[in-house]
Amino acid sequence: MKNRLEEIRKEKGITQEELARALEVSRQTVGSLENGRYNPSIILAFKIASYFNLKIEEIFIYEEKDYEK
Numbered sequence: 001m002k003n004r005l006e007e008i009r010k011e012k013g014i015t016q017e018e019l020a021r022a023l024e025v026s027r028q029t030v031g032s033l034e035n036g037r038y039n040p041s042i043i044l045a046f047k048i049a050s051y052f053n054l055k056i057e058e059i060f061i062y063e064e065k066d067y068e069k
Helices: 005-011 016-023 027-034 042-052
Strands: none
Touching: 005 027, 016 027, 016 042
16 A cells, blocks of 8 residues: 655655654654554554544555555
């Protein structure tokens, strides 16, 4: 799954550390999310969307090819 987390975070002038604190996760988790090495739980995805006042789909991009049928 792709995401726009880094782009959105930087547009808002927020550091990875600040976002991590707000979401109650580690800075490494934020980095892994941004680099696509980690897909968030549905709860974390909702927290991120809520933090930025966006819909989940505005941050996380589902591509059907990401999953085998």
